[in-house]
Amino acid sequence: MQYSEKVLDHFSNPRNVGEIEDADGIGEVGNAKCGDIMKMYIKVDNDIITDVKFKTFGCGAAVATSSMATELIKGQPISEVLKLTNKAVVEALDGLPAVKLHCSVLAEQAIKSALSDYYTRKGIDPKPIVGDIEECEACH
Amino acid sequence: MEKRFVYADNAATTRVSDEVLKSMLPYFTEHYGNASSIYKLGRDAQKDIETARGKVAKALNASPSEIFFTSCGSESDNWAIRGVCEKLAPKGKKHIITSVFEHHAILHTCQYMEKHGYEVTYLPINEQGFVNPEDVRNAIREDTAIVSIMYANNEIGTIQPIKEIGAICREKKVIFHTDAVQAVGNVPIDVQEQNIDILSLSGHKIHAQKGIGAIYIKKGISLPNLIFGGAQERNKRAGTENVPAIVGLGTAIEIATSNIPEKAKKVTAMRNRLIDGLLKLPRTRLNGSRENRLAGNCNISIEGVEGESLLLKLDLNGICASSGSACTSGSLDPSHVLLALGLKHEVAHGSLRLSISDETTDEDIDYILEVVPRVVEQLRAMSPLWEKIIKEEK
Numbered sequence: 001m002q003y004s005e006k007v008l009d010h011f012s013n014p015r016n017v018g019e020i021e022d023a024d025g026i027g028e029v030g031n032a033k034c035g036d037i038m039k040m041y042i043k044v045d046n047d048i049i050t051d052v053k054f055k056t057f058g059c060g061a062a063v064a065t066s067s068m069a070t071e072l073i074k075g076q077p078i079s080e081v082l083k084l085t086n087k088a089v090v091e092a093l094d095g096l097p098a099v100k101l102h103c104s105v106l107a108e109q110a111i112k113s114a115l116s117d118y119y120t121r122k123g124i125d126p127k128p129i130v131g132d133i134e135e136c137e138a139c140h
Numbered sequence: 141m142e143k144r145f146v147y148a149d150n151a152a153t154t155r156v157s158d159e160v161l162k163s164m165l166p167y168f169t170e171h172y173g174n175a176s177s178i179y180k181l182g183r184d185a186q187k188d189i190e191t192a193r194g195k196v197a198k199a200l201n202a203s204p205s206e207i208f209f210t211s212c213g214s215e216s217d218n219w220a221i222r223g224v225c226e227k228l229a230p231k232g233k234k235h236i237i238t239s240v241f242e243h244h245a246i247l248h249t250c251q252y253m254e255k256h257g258y259e260v261t262y263l264p265i266n267e268q269g270f271v272n273p274e275d276v277r278n279a280i281r282e283d284t285a286i287v288s289i290m291y292a293n294n295e296i297g298t299i300q301p302i303k304e305i306g307a308i309c310r311e312k313k314v315i316f317h318t319d320a321v322q323a324v325g326n327v328p329i330d331v332q333e334q335n336i337d338i339l340s341l342s343g344h345k346i347h348a349q350k351g352i353g354a355i356y357i358k359k360g361i362s363l364p365n366l367i368f369g370g371a372q373e374r375n376k377r378a379g380t381e382n383v384p385a386i387v388g389l390g391t392a393i394e395i396a397t398s399n400i401p402e403k404a405k406k407v408t409a410m411r412n413r414l415i416d417g418l419l420k421l422p423r424t425r426l427n428g429s430r431e432n433r434l435a436g437n438c439n440i441s442i443e444g445v446e447g448e449s450l451l452l453k454l455d456l457n458g459i460c461a462s463s464g465s466a467c468t469s470g471s472l473d474p475s476h477v478l479l480a481l482g483l484k485h486e487v488a489h490g491s492l493r494l495s496i497s498d499e500t501t502d503e504d505i506d507y508i509l510e511v512v513p514r515v516v517e518q519l520r521a522m523s524p525l526w527e528k529i530i531k532e533e534k
Contacts, residue, residue, distance in 0.1 A: 011449070012456055017522050032486035032525050035446055035465060035474070039524040057525035059448035059465070 003060060004094035010064035015071050018053040025121065027113025029133070030106050036062045040070070040110040044118055047078045054110070061100035068092050069107035081111060082130065109133050141511075145458045146504045150345070150436055151294055151322060151495035152462055156388070157347035163391040164349070167384035175381045176370065185383050192390025199397040200339065201330040202356050208373045209354050209386050213321040214245035215366070216340030216355035217288075219377075220317040221249045223363030224286040224338070225258060228315075233285035239263045239271045241477040242290050243319055250288075263289075267482050269298035269428035273305045280312045287316050291323035291339075295464055295477040295493060296428030297437025299327055306335025315361065321345055321353075325396030326404065326434050331356055341393075343385065347497075348392035352385035403498045407435035410496055410505050414438045417509040418492075421516060423529060427481060427491060436496045439464075441478070441487045444526030445519040450492055453515040459508060464491040486525065 003011070020041035030036040036058035043051035052074050056066045069089050073081045086104040090096050096104060112133050119126035147155065167188070173181030175189055190204065197204040210216045221236065238250055240262045250260045261279045263271050271289055280287070287309050292299045302318055309316035317338040320329060325346040331339060338361065343352035357363060369378025415426055415438050423443035442450070447465025454461050464475025465488070473479070474488035483491075494508065520526040 008452075011452055014522070028524065032489075033484075035485070035489040037524045055522050055524045055527065057444065057523040058446050060452045062446075063449055063522075 006094045007064040010067040011060045014067040016053050020053050025114040025118030027110050029109040038106045038110040040114045042114045049073050061103040065089050065104045065107040147460050148494040149460045149462050150497040153344045154347045160388045160392045164384040164388040189386050192386045195390040195394045199393045212353040213340050213342030216353050217245040218249050219366040220338045226364050228285040233283045234258045235284045236260045237279045237287045240480045269296045273301050276305050277308045284314050291318045291320035292434050294322045296439045297434035298428045299432045303334040310335050343389040346392045346396040348388045352389045404435040438494045442490045444523045445490045457511045462493045465489040
């Protein structure tokens with residue numbers, strides 16, 4: 001199994017690691033049993049993601065996709081962020097080994113989960129905006 | 141501490157030792173004859189194969205006629221299980237006894253036999269990592285063809301009560317096979333004294349090259365061939381002999397079994413320092429008993445970190461190790477060995493196996509003990525699971 005240089009770079013120097021104390025939305029997906037947990041914190045201003053931080057328990061691919069996903073959404077309007085797919089994250093990393101593709105789903109879900117939390121806190125039903133957050137099929 | 145290269149994955153494979161390589165080299169360009177040829181170049185090759193066979197036999201206290209060279213430990217395992225099953229099928233013996241924590245070469249062969257109408261009993265291990273010989277006794281039936289229990293486990297290094305299991309099989313007149321790939325050269329083996337009927341071994345775990353193995357089959361047991369073709373290996377295993385590899389295996393096994401107690405003492409001391417040092421980290425555990433364990437094996441679980449990211453971080457620091465996490469197994473489940481010990485999935489995902497050898501130095505151990513805690517701290521700092529564990533503790 002080979003990781004691309006970009007995956008290894010994002011794994012060894014992950015961007016945006018940490019927590020945001022006064023986050024506007026926090027999302028957590030995955031479970032310890034299946035070996036991946038991703039937690040994402042977002043700051044939102046004027047429908048724009050002004051800051052994002054993450055914490056991940058998981059393999060190299062899970063850490064790298066979390067890191068890349070935060071880079072891709074930082075500074076972006078929510079409308080654009082909602083269009084981000086795990087495929088785009090994988091492409092930005094120059095691909096992932098086939099057995100690791102399920103790890104990338106987690107990053108997309110973590111973002112959606114954080115956005116759901118953001119809308120819920122504002123008293124807005126997140127479902128029509130964010131949609132369903134499907135559980136990783138591979139883990140169940 | 142300055143970055144260095146530390147190879148701590150000797151249970152995966154070992155470096156070919158200088159002596160082994162030196163003994164092999166003439167067989168590539170000088171003594172390159174086909175051992176089946178009539179002329180001197182061929183006859184000499186045959187003679188040197190027999191010398192190597194003698195060395196393997198001596199290492200196991202077997203007779204040279206009981207040793208057959210194969211391509212690897214997995215081939216030996218396949219031959220043992222499938223051969224015995226095929227041989228005893230006409231007698232209606234269609235039951236196999238093995239354990240849950242065998243190598244996949246055994247487990248997947250057993251699963252194949254299940255598809256072909258065999259019934260397999262997978263014996264459990266206790267929380268220390270041992271098969272209970274009484275469980276073997278209770279599992280043996282009229283139609284049991286073979287009992288196959290590994291000599292020492294490849295992940296947690298626990299050494300099984302082979303002699304006792306063998307004695308029970310003798311008493312019950314059932315063929316006893318052991319996969320001794322991890323044990324040879326680390327534990328004194330005597331097939332006669334330890335009641336072993338068939339034994340698998342591999343070269344690359346004892347500083348020989350990859351792609352060479354052997355099987356011991358006790359005199360009186362004749363297994364049907366796994367590979368058909370020429371008359372090599374007394375008609376039992378076809379294929380032109382890999383002379384350099386066979387000679388190398390002979391050298392390697394001779395060296396590996398010449399000073400086992402002394403080597404084990406030295407390696408165990410380093411290994412214990414490694415275990416004690418790593419267990420100082422909070423929320424860690426040693427997997428498998430410390431007693432009756434291969435001298436070079438250290439397998440610990442580190443809560444809150446995932447094994448593959450740990451390995452990648454260690455690799456960045458020059459350390460080669462392995463893990464039983466799902467991500468390193470290529471499947472979604474963590475190691476079947478660690479789950480069999482009773483570990484929870486999340487704890488099994490955070491396992492680290494360091495397997496050292498007599499080529500490991502005290503400086504290597506110092507370096508590992510400096511790097512692992514630092515890397516674990518980095519990973520725990522970004523782990524939401526660790527955050528939860530700490531919260532629950534409070």
